Amino acid sequence: MELRLFVKLLLIGRDKMKEKINKLATKLEEKIISYRRDFHKYPESAWTEFRTASKVAARLDDLGYDLKIAKEVIDEKNRMGVPSNELLDKEYERAKDQGADLEFIDEFKGGYTGVVGILKNGEGPTIAFRFDMDAVDVEESNSKKHIPFKKDFASKNKGVMHACGHDGHTAIGLIFAELLINIKDDFSGTIKVIFQPAEEGVRGAKSMAESGIVDDVDYLFGLHLGMAADSNGEVFAGTKGFLATSKFDAYFTGAPSHAGASPELGKNALLAAANAVQNLYAISRNSKGVTRINVGKMNSGSGRNVIAKNAHLVIETRGKTSALNDYMYKRAMKILKTSAEMYENKLEIEAMGGAKSGKSDSKLIKRIMNIAENLDDFSSVNKISELGGSEDFTYFMDKVQDNGGLVSYMVLGTELAGDHHTAEFDINEKSLIKGVKLLANLVIDIAN
């Protein structure tokens, strides 16, 4: 067979699959919106996604996916920024009251709210997709103009809101998983759909990546709604510029004493921490690239006339590369340690979050652009979006790329009613099914 003929047949096959997927997707469009609204109504913040995770697990189980959940996919030592047991228990009860799936919810107790569905479908590559499930600590708008409020699916959980689109991500993940079952005969390989808790504050991915769940993955995809792509029909095939970051808290413990009667007996934690703050901001700029440091909060002391015994600093470092972030982190540790010693304080550091730097593979980006351009859903197909923030998807990314796999993190356009993380945030729900179609076509392309 001539190459030209072969390509032509391929293209004919591709187009046939596109049509098949289009039809299946059309039937699922109403369902994806109802899923999204359900998740939107019951938003759950990091490590308390008891309702969401249990529903996801139940649905994947129904669809016939093998399940790995909770401690199977969450490495305990690598969880960061986990709330208190008290709060976890309270949220667990709340989730039960809000219709969590009772068959699965107990597994997640203690905040191990990760779910992975695995579909072994013959020989072929292992392809993973990551969806994040958690909401943000924002109070949702109750303006008449705010559609979730008007249509009565605004947050029932005070102070928590899906203001970053993860409700949409989770809905896409579940409908994508359902659609794949309907085209099982059209591809050959293994699919992993990864539902991650605690992306906000970059707290959850590390523990899932360290569980080994992506160690055998050949292709990995992540996707985010909105961001730079703020209109329906727009898509970015890849991203670059994720900043590596470390988020951590520092606790100084000194000794109190009466500030008038015996100040010399105190071991002043407030002064030790203030000294650390000054020196943290003075960490040298680095000629290798962009770095950042911030002490976002400081709380210290108990009373006006007492030398402060305790101080708590809330800190983050960032770097354009993981190496630059490591430089900042190492310098910060040295400064915190020596400031504590200077005032004879004890120092404890608690890791609260983290992400690596990372960029999508250009080879895979080209493949995605090719497919997206062939679909009828995207009027604007772009190569790469430069994101300035941090995403803990990078922990998965790093593992897969280290093993020679290819990774891309895509951005799916949608009109935004307000900025990310604000009370007015809302998406155009029509974008959701487009995401499903893109992912399904990617599977056909790769696992064929």
Added chain:
Amino acid sequence: MELRLFVKLLLIGRDKMKEKINKLATKLEEKIISYRRDFHKYPESAWTEFRTASKVAARLDDLGYDLKIAKEVIDEKNRMGVPSNELLDKEYERAKDQGADLEFIDEFKGGYTGVVGILKNGEGPTIAFRFDMDAVDVEESNSKKHIPFKKDFASKNKGVMHACGHDGHTAIGLIFAELLINIKDDFSGTIKVIFQPAEEGVRGAKSMAESGIVDDVDYLFGLHLGMAADSNGEVFAGTKGFLATSKFDAYFTGAPSHAGASPELGKNALLAAANAVQNLYAISRNSKGVTRINVGKMNSGSGRNVIAKNAHLVIETRGKTSALNDYMYKRAMKILKTSAEMYENKLEIEAMGGAKSGKSDSKLIKRIMNIAENLDDFSSVNKISELGGSEDFTYFMDKVQDNGGLVSYMVLGTELAGDHHTAEFDINEKSLIKGVKLLANLVIDIAN
């Protein structure tokens, strides 16, 4: 008449009055204890003494004293460390529920909880006595060994307790006022009984002193239970060594910005405050005498990735003399102001308390010793107690001494069940009536 004879007659008169006072006092002993227990059961913290003040006002009114209360004796501009209106309102309602005098309570609304009773009783010197009424933020012991708990007059107000003896001071003041009415014919002059709010945190006296209430006073007395005099029958005729102090809060207001995306747009209040802290502790020692500085608390910032917009410092300075405290205060202001400017922050200072240095007049001390030694109540009459702490009685003291009057602050011994400001604090109630007798004999001695 020979001098010797004259003195003899005088002494005979004095002893007769001593006996008269003894008899009156004996009758009031039960009452003073019941007063004290009533105040102990309903402790009220600074500026919320609605129940106490209204009861004091009502009783003085009954006894025939002229009343000056609330804004008549509290200069609004000089109140310090006043709670929020919300809290004042809540405490006002609480006081009503706990049996405040409804005729008077409305006058104190807004936290103007000062009362002065005036007894004009012929020509003669004006003699003032100051009693403080407020309680401390301490949770009272519910141990069986704790007498207030066992005898059921422990605090009904959670987290508030008369753990410094002001319940006793108020009881002494009222019974003393009552006894004076019974010996009106035996002295000639004007009596002022001053009931002050908010001595804890040295917040209340300045506003009363600035109201002019002691401007015409020739003799002023203050008294404290316990302290260094920890057994019944002990008394100190005077004190010295009060440290001058300023208590104030500093509020920095800068501008927030995203710590990763645009740190240069922030005006970092946390860093400004940390810099102030370092320099506050570095204020130069002073060759003129003891000074102190403390930043007891620092709270700043809203989120890990936000340049902090606000910072709040809780500060106190002290000095062996008012001049030394002024030196510290002035340096602290300069440091706070320039630190705020350095980071383009706005700075607000809120005065939260203050006291002057001060010492009792030795002439008056001798007189008090003379009298105390002649009474049968005191087995140990001491000259002077060196107190290291601060007392806002010094504002009254300063006014009176400036006008050429004489002042003493006495310490009345009593067995203490626990240290001042601890949950186990309790006094020997037998000491209370001794205080009344001492004060009454002082009046006879001076206003004769």
Added chain:
Amino acid sequence: MELRLFVKLLLIGRDKMKEKINKLATKLEEKIISYRRDFHKYPESAWTEFRTASKVAARLDDLGYDLKIAKEVIDEKNRMGVPSNELLDKEYERAKDQGADLEFIDEFKGGYTGVVGILKNGEGPTIAFRFDMDAVDVEESNSKKHIPFKKDFASKNKGVMHACGHDGHTAIGLIFAELLINIKDDFSGTIKVIFQPAEEGVRGAKSMAESGIVDDVDYLFGLHLGMAADSNGEVFAGTKGFLATSKFDAYFTGAPSHAGASPELGKNALLAAANAVQNLYAISRNSKGVTRINVGKMNSGSGRNVIAKNAHLVIETRGKTSALNDYMYKRAMKILKTSAEMYENKLEIEAMGGAKSGKSDSKLIKRIMNIAENLDDFSSVNKISELGGSEDFTYFMDKVQDNGGLVSYMVLGTELAGDHHTAEFDINEKSLIKGVKLLANLVIDIAN
């Protein structure tokens, strides 16, 4: 005439001129080397170029250029980092001893060592060329391998050395000026040859630019030997990436006092400066691009037991753009000012140097490349060199570009015996005449 024919004629004309210039240059080759060696032997550091400037002035005068010198081309207020009068006087005498031109030297007294030669040669554009004349504070090598030492033209001035190639720049400038006289009939326009003092430490250009000397310039060229172009026959037609910088000294003046007897009377300049240092390094990173801050030196205090009265900080800021450097400078000023105020110190700032950011115009770069490629002198013609450092040529650049003129700063390749600013620095003298030829051909190209 057809365009093609016209271009052909033009090219023929250009080639004829190239040949003419080649011949003239060949005759001047020996002379340019002797000039360079003469300047090399008597290096003069910033603002003390009495010998060099007087010789340059005398030579330009001889050649028939109109002269503008000293205060005519140096704006007094904008000189930076000028040595003490004592040192200026000493160097003036030294220069006389070393053969300065006695007709001109007096004009430069006080350190106004700038020279501009102007050749008005008919209608046409005004084209300026800038050459820097000062040497560096480096002790020259006396190794046998070091050619200037071996051939006996090493520095006679201890601790001063032409270790950055400005001797070559000055020689190129003079020989270029001479050659132009020989081709006066071949171009039409005005030529300005600018000989600048004090480029090291970026101290001199601002004062010349502010004198107005380049206000009427249409084309401006600068050139540097060596740098990234480290072999003969290499040339860069343009540059980008000059960092904007401010170099300044801060002087704190407080009040001394005995540290044991009366520390409170001191106004501690050492502590004020230390506080400034900490906060200078803590100036926020800027999301707009690269910034730098350094306090390179601090000297403070007079004796162990004296509160320090004086402190001296040696500071520089940098920014990828002038705006970024301005941000750093403005923040630094605020910090210095408020630190001084905090300790009741007086603050004086002395500007010690500065440069802007800047990049060559791409239109002019193309023209230069075209010409250079046509010459036989350059085997490697490159577009643009990214320089990380600072050059005060940018002050001239900024003026000319602001007025709509075109500017380029070229790099002329030469083999380097050691790095710039080291004792072993030396150039390949064969490169010098190539620079002259390039400049002469540029004149022909532009002013025709």
Added chain:
Amino acid sequence: MELRLFVKLLLIGRDKMKEKINKLATKLEEKIISYRRDFHKYPESAWTEFRTASKVAARLDDLGYDLKIAKEVIDEKNRMGVPSNELLDKEYERAKDQGADLEFIDEFKGGYTGVVGILKNGEGPTIAFRFDMDAVDVEESNSKKHIPFKKDFASKNKGVMHACGHDGHTAIGLIFAELLINIKDDFSGTIKVIFQPAEEGVRGAKSMAESGIVDDVDYLFGLHLGMAADSNGEVFAGTKGFLATSKFDAYFTGAPSHAGASPELGKNALLAAANAVQNLYAISRNSKGVTRINVGKMNSGSGRNVIAKNAHLVIETRGKTSALNDYMYKRAMKILKTSAEMYENKLEIEAMGGAKSGKSDSKLIKRIMNIAENLDDFSSVNKISELGGSEDFTYFMDKVQDNGGLVSYMVLGTELAGDHHTAEFDINEKSLIKGVKLLANLVIDIAN
């Protein structure tokens, strides 16, 4: 024998000795003045007392004292603030030129300029006297009013001057030693005359005390001219209030790097030192008593655009007691050490001086007063002078008192032409012989 008779005989004996000493002293009066003028003319600063020490040694040897000198009485490890070898050598040569005793001078080479003369004179107590020999770094006045200048015995050593009276102390010591030889038969015991170098900057006594030279001493006397006793005929029998002090230098060594190109490679010594400075001044006040800290000098860095590699801090701590000074010193060390570590600097501390707190024994003070009052030399005999400064005599004092011995440090009145350590300082030479007489009478009193 009745006690009364015995006392009478004693008093008669005492008065006879007083007369004998008076006569001997009168003969020595001219000599003591010539000694003093000789030392005044050739002042030598700390550790360079080559001329003085060699002359003292030679004279004591002549008189028949056993000598212990140089390393026998100077413990090498405990010398502080010793000048460079270069300077020591230079001063050694200078001393030779100025008439040092050539027999002894070589022993002192390297700056071991201590001398002790021992007179074993039968059974009895061991009594030591300490005289300090060094001059101050002050330029002597050449005013006509300044007697040393007028009478031609002003300092021949530029910038060095006996502006604290140690020339007088040394003269008193030598004449006292001579007089004792003449009254050898009148007392019984061992005499040690200790001539100490480097009292200025409290650098020398520790090394002598640590050599063991006062370990067997029962009575120790020090004496100072002038101070609070500013007229001839005045004397203080004892002193109190010497501040304990530590004088030391801190050297930070980091790593340089180019501040523009690679600031992150630097280990910033200037910043480390600035941070130390801020925290040193912030060492907590101590409720136990007066403390002081000062960083008198800071020198750091090499160039504007280089991250500073070195920093040098000149520091002193003080305390009302040795324990308070130890507290300050310990806190300072912790701060210096951790500041260096924070910036990965190496830290070296060099002890530069030190003194203990101390006070004279009241038992001995009474004895001295008794004797002084019996002499005809003193019109004003005072008990105790409160000195605020530091004296390293306290190291000897501490050793002797620790072993149960008695110590006093006396102040000998004299008219002062200018304050101590000023160019106009001068004494009334008539006071000198009075000091000798007082010391001699003390020996008779104690060793009898």
